[in-house]
Amino acid sequence: MKFDLTKLDELLKGAEELELENVDMSVGELELALSAMVSAAKRAEYRDLSFEALLMDFPGRVAEVELGATKANGGTRKNVVRVGGEKTLPFYNFEAQNPYRPVIAYDVFDMKVHLAGPVRKHFEEVLEDPAEWAKLCVKYGADLVTVHLISTDPTLKDTSAREAAKTVEDVLQAVKVPIIIGGSGNPEKDPEVLEKAAEVAEGERCVISSASLNLDYKRVARACMKHGHVVLSWTQLDINDQRTLNKHLLGLGMKKEDLIMDPTTAALGYGLEYSFSIMERIRLAALKGDGDLQMPVSSGTTNAWGAREAWMDAREWGDREKRGPLWEAVTALTLCLAGSDLFMMMSPTAVGLFKDTVESLSRPREVEPLDIGNWISMR
């Protein structure tokens, strides 16, 4: 390599200070050394530079979806819950203020289910009574309650649609928060079950979970339009499927304001990154103006409890009472940062942790002064 010594010489002329401690470098490092020397030769100085933030002005906006209906709107809920309306990515408070905070829906099942220890201990008394279970959730601070009609599954209890609808009525009586109604996941039976549930819950503006590509989603969607509910559009970790299903639902005459998407939540350690990136891509597409993806996003965060690291009582993994809720809370937080709006959760401890973090992420921009020495000298 050649260097132009004349130029270097010129540079050095104006230098007030030059330190050449680095001259014992090998030939391989010569290039670096040269640039270091040249820079060192320049006057080392502190200049007050001003940082100009690169702010994004996204053309698109996520639809606002209202859940639950009060008396004024033909329902019996005490309050409505709003999700969506985002103008930028979650908590990018420096460029725009998104209107709503993430909301929590607690899970309730219509039959006794197996729950992980750290969750079960909070619900031990109510596991066989969905209405009491729902009440307890509200006590724990639930924004919404999801009643999962899993007993309708033909391989479980094969509860009839009519009987299941009764459970929905009981829950609507028991609590005044908006509710989400879920089927058993059986594609043959769910349309019938959800249709009946939609009928008895008429006017309450529930979320009906779910319409998916593997069942008669038209029947579910039409029931929701007829009885005034919101449809949960559920796909499995595939953004193109999600767009397709949304298009179909919009094609049936539904509005963006009547839809929420669930692109599937894979738990921390078990594919969370797929959910993270799909939600991030969905939200970016929405903000860039893709009308087929401009709906709020829901996460079945409870899936975190399927991870053995969450439920297993393994001494080498430390205290399960803390590890389990953290597993759920970190899953929620990560998907929240990717763009999810609504979180179906189970552990009150996890919800508390998640909400506390959201609170901190929602603080106004004014920065509280930071005692910089503090963390270093902390005992």
Add this chain to the structure above:
Amino acid sequence: MAKKLGPLDIYRYLPKTNCRECGEKTCMAFASQLIERDVKLEDCPQLMKPDFAEKFHHLKEMLAPGVKEVTIGTGDAIVKIGGEEVIFRHELKYFNQTALALGVHDELEADALLKRVRYVNDFKFKRIGEELTLDLIAIRSVSGDPERFAQCASKVSAETGKPLVLCSYDPKVLEAALKVVGGKRPLIYAATKDTWKEVGKLARKYRCPVVAFADDMSELKSVASALRSMGIEDIVLDPGSNVKNLSSVLGKFVLARRAAILKDDKDLGFPLLGIPAATSAENGLEKTLKEVMIAATMMDKYADLLVLHTQEIWALLPLITLRQNLYTDPRKPVAVDPGLRSIGKPTKSSPVLLTTNFALTYYTVVSDLESAGIACYLLVIDTDGLGVQASIAGGQLDASKVKDAIKRVRLGEKVKHRKIVIPGYSARISGDLELQSGWKALVGPMDSSGIKEFIEKKWSS
């Protein structure tokens, strides 16, 4: 890389000889691979010749990631951070995973100090075929006494091969430790508006990477720029971990990363440091739980290095798992090939188990079977890369699919029994499966960690 490069932009500067010496068929293919970062410029022997020096340097600059890669430590014990070139992982991938440093300080009793250091040394956690570790030890000067700090650094250094972070705002304190451990290329924390010159001199003298710290973005840029004016290019940025206001922390991290990648701002094109260890107890929530949530927030949004206080395994486990998730290559397929696998050396009376072709499910099951030492056949069903619960819910795993797979792999010829263990979450297909296939379906545990016990208690051929 401020502008998104295409293969043509790169190709212009390549030799265009299609000599294949790099292993690629054409220079254009090599150009595409360069953008994907699957190959390095140095892999092209032509480019390394003097005639191409200028083009080589031009390409080097074009391909330099927006966030510079910074190396901490020496020899085998190095940690690389930064080197990132995308804002979102789906745009390419995130490269160097967030390094985790555990804090110690110079007022710890000798025993407690050694215990913490050894904890970091010995921390190994195997997960889906990868060994997850803690990466560095951050030594804080609590005493403010240079001698004491140097002694502590020396003790820690003697005990560990992990790279160090030396933490003090007092250049004299830092210098005392650098005299002892400076040869190991620790990360120096921190240069500030007031100390950039003295700390910068230390960084240059000991050739160590150095953290620029400021609570304000303009000041941070100014400190980094001042360090650069001294010829220092191994910089890490600490925009201030105000753990009471994650809104401001997230904002600064995001804006710094945008400046680096989208604006090609050289002063901010460096890895980011977050300090969840600064968490203090409030709101009645346990401090450690909070620390994890803060660390997870930072990790989700661009932190390249975190200094942690907690050494509770229940707190670290979610964090190292999150890190493993985020830094997985999104280009890696979700699915493994379906078919029949042999685990160990199965015989005609060995168990047959069933799982899906979702990579994570598959690897988890295989690792559980291997560690349990169970010789068996594993029938992997094509569920479009979905896990058990999801594919049962979505219909990608049903009785007829299993029946077809049993036929296709000629399972009847491999074993003399007619029994298959299916995952606990797929219990609902057991009846149908028996009807359709004539094989007895044994409903296994909900989680494959229970397979060993299940096989011991329930299996007989």
